[in-house]
Every structure is written in C-alpha cells, then in structure tokens.
Amino acid sequence: MPDFKKENYKWDENLTEDELDHFLSKYHGHPLQSAKWGNSKKLSTGIKDHRWAALKNGLPVFIARFEERSIFKFFKVAWCPKGPLVIDKVNESTLHEEFLQRLKKKGFIICATNPWEKIELVSQSRSVFYTVWVDLTLQKEKLWENLHKKCRSDIKRAKKLGVVIEKSESLDDLRSFYKICESISKSKGFNLGSSLQLMMNLISNLHQEHVESSLFVARYEGNLCGGAFIMRCGKSIHYLWGGVNREFSHLCIGEALQWEIIEWGLSKNCTKYDLEGISAKQNGGVDKFKKKFGGSVIAYPAVQIYPLKIGRKIILFMMKIYLILQPKISRYKKIFIR
Known part of the structure; x- marks a missing residue:
C-alpha cells in the first residue's frame, strides 16, 4: 500500500x-x-x-x-x-x-x-462496460471526415429534406420528447431510466457554468419528430437519452441530431463526447449507430460491489x-x- x-x-x-x-x-x-x-x-x-x-x-x-x-x-x-x-x-x-x-x-x-x-488493458476475467468516445479536440473537418460515409450522406439528406435541428428550452418540447422515448422503451422492452420529472428538473436552471443539461430537437414540417438529451460537465458532453418518432425514421434524424451536438460541443470548446454505452458484443443496432460517428470504443469498469x-x-x-x-x-x- x-x-x-x-x-x-x-x-x-x-x-x-x-x-x-x-x-x-x-x-x-x-x-x-x-x-x-x-x-x-x-x-x-x-x-x-x-x-x-x-x-x-x-x-x-x-x-x-x-x-x-x-x-x-x-x-x-x-x-x-x-x-x-x-x-x-x-x-x-x-x-x-x-x-x-x-x-x-x-x-x-x-x-x-x-x-x-478508461481501462487501457482489458483482461478476460475483468467485468467491464463499453462506450464510444468522440475526440472533439480534432478539427471540424477531420471529425466530418471520420464519420462513416453513409452517415455523412444521411446528414446531408436530412438537411436537404428540410429537417431542422435546434436546441430547445421549451417544456412542451421536452414533454413531446419524453413521450417518444417512453414509447420506444415500451415497444422494445427496456428501462428508460428516467422520468419526465427528472428531465424537467435537469433542464431547469439551464445556464450553469460547470454542469448543464440541453435538449436538442428535430423538426420536420412543424412536427417534433425526435430529440437528444445531453449533459455537459466541464469539457465533456454526454448523450443520456434520445429517440425518433418511427413515422419520421426515413429522414435520417438520428444522424442529423448527433452531428448538431458535435458542432455544439466544438462551439463550447469541449474535448470529448461520450455516447454513453454500447453492448459487449458491439453488433446491435444501437451499437452500429453510435459507431457511425468515428469515435473510439472505450472500456471502463462495470459495477463494483464492496461488502x-x-x-x-x-x-x-x-x-x-x-x-x-x-x-x-x-x-x-x-x-x-x-
């Protein structure tokens, strides 16, 4: 010792x-x-x-x-x-x-x-979680280049079709976003890990120097069709919840949202974007989506229990x-x- x-x-x-x-x-x-x-x-x-x-x-x-x-x-x-x-x-x-x-x-x-x-060396006996970190110290042009080719095309397509991504402080938008997330969690059978009240509490007192929460929403022809809820702590940003209304899934909204968040992170001089979790096998739909953005797969400790x-x-x-x-x-x- x-x-x-x-x-x-x-x-x-x-x-x-x-x-x-x-x-x-x-x-x-x-x-x-x-x-x-x-x-x-x-x-x-x-x-x-x-x-x-x-x-x-x-x-x-x-x-x-x-x-x-x-x-x-x-x-x-x-x-x-x-x-x-x-x-x-x-x-x-x-x-x-x-x-x-x-x-x-x-x-x-x-x-x-x-x-x-970050765990540098992962042994087979060690229990770990995985996530994706996007390095925001890179220039915007390099970050764009690091996106998967189809991801770049999807972002361009969303913009061409008229999808608008913006930061929102509206509680009505937050309620609509939560309904989307809740619907997805129920249909896919996973625990959302949040409540509308928790999101509302986090989004209040928006402008804080050290830690802040932000809601990004996607609109198409006047409809709120998806969103992403993030938190910033110092120079790192973290993707906590996100969802897209299935009626608008053909508009590449998820890709457009994530690129807008990356651009926002750059404007805040952030250095890291944590997409907050992928599976151990790293081959599910959510895993493939998060790996589109050119980040590095990182291992970190799983839950450790100390009697x-x-x-x-x-x-x-x-x-x-x-x-x-x-x-x-x-x-x-x-x-x-x-």
Whole structure:
C-alpha cells in the first residue's frame, strides 16, 4: 500500500453544490456525479445523496457523490454512479479504503461504484462496460471526415429534406420528447431510466457554468419528430437519452441530431463526447449507430460491489432474496440504475 499520511489531507463530507460541480468540471468528472444530477434525482424520487471529498492542501484528491439506497428498507447501500473520481492515482488504493471505512462507520453495509475511467488493458476475467468516445479536440473537418460515409450522406439528406435541428428550452418540447422515448422503451422492452420529472428538473436552471443539461430537437414540417438529451460537465458532453418518432425514421434524424451536438460541443470548446454505452458484443443496432460517428470504443469498469459489514457471499445471497421478493426488478442493476 502506498505511503500516504492521513495528516496531509482531510475529508469534507458536506461539499456545497458549487464546490462539487466546480471540482468535477475542473478534474474531468461525470455529470452523474454532479450536484445538479443529485438534486434533480432527489426532487423526482426523494433519494438522498452525500457529497464527499478528500482534500490535500485545499485541493481535492478524491471525490464521491453517492446515493443512499436500501435493501429490505433498512440495509443501507451507498451507490456511486460513474464514480468516484480519483485525482491522486498514486494513493488511489489508500483513499478508496479510507472511503469504504468511513461508509462503514456511517452504517452502510454495501458500496457499489462504477468509475468513469478508461481501462487501457482489458483482461478476460475483468467485468467491464463499453462506450464510444468522440475526440472533439480534432478539427471540424477531420471529425466530418471520420464519420462513416453513409452517415455523412444521411446528414446531408436530412438537411436537404428540410429537417431542422435546434436546441430547445421549451417544456412542451421536452414533454413531446419524453413521450417518444417512453414509447420506444415500451415497444422494445427496456428501462428508460428516467422520468419526465427528472428531465424537467435537469433542464431547469439551464445556464450553469460547470454542469448543464440541453435538449436538442428535430423538426420536420412543424412536427417534433425526435430529440437528444445531453449533459455537459466541464469539457465533456454526454448523450443520456434520445429517440425518433418511427413515422419520421426515413429522414435520417438520428444522424442529423448527433452531428448538431458535435458542432455544439466544438462551439463550447469541449474535448470529448461520450455516447454513453454500447453492448459487449458491439453488433446491435444501437451499437452500429453510435459507431457511425468515428469515435473510439472505450472500456471502463462495470459495477463494483464492496461488502462493508458482512461477507460477499452473504451480500449476494441477500440480493438474490431481495430480487425474488421484488418481481418488478429483473436485474440487480435496476437497484442502482443511474
């Protein structure tokens, strides 16, 4: 274990909203770790969160926003979506252990994390997720060149047919967009992982320096026919939800939306666009769509579970029993969904 003296740093277990989002913006964190996300989630679901950081000489070396979940209503679980963020990599193991010990003292029995960080070497034994990152440090001409040939043609075609892409702050547009997303999730049988209230909370207070949410919509002949909901944290942007009304799918709306977001990211001097997830096989329809945009496939850690008070086998047994008693939950990941 690295030699790391505790007296050289201190823990702040009550970061302000501005402090947390400023740190995440500066040190390349994920928006799901932000106070903006946590506040929006609390308003829509009542889920309580905590904002901690280890500081050295007044600067953060470890940052974690975690949500207080529960199993059987009284076993406390700390869920850290897309976190924690570790700035001091040399002392990462020590900081992580201290974090877990502090959670244990607070009465938590499990900590679940999935850090938003690139894994350089993926071993067969390691559980990982995959996503696509588009490098926005490239010139616009190079980004256009990197698009798949058909993708470039589809974007041109959408424009020629009269599809208009614009950023919207209208709640009516947001409601229409949510209905599209909800319809797609029901027809394809997947969990949307959001509610209209959550989106409305996120889109409020639009103009924030460190973390912001934006809705891009596509219109055709006066109809809102699709959209994409993104968040920006510092210099990275993240694609959270998107959908196209099937009646207008022939208009190449999805491709046009994504290119507009890329152009917007460039105007904001962003350096990275995370398309937020593809499957392990990387050959599904959504996977192929996201890989059209010339980004790199990136691996990052899957959900990591740390038992804090009792053994791992007992924890897993408890979770299995919990799922059996909760028929609406088909996978353990839904306990921790976003």
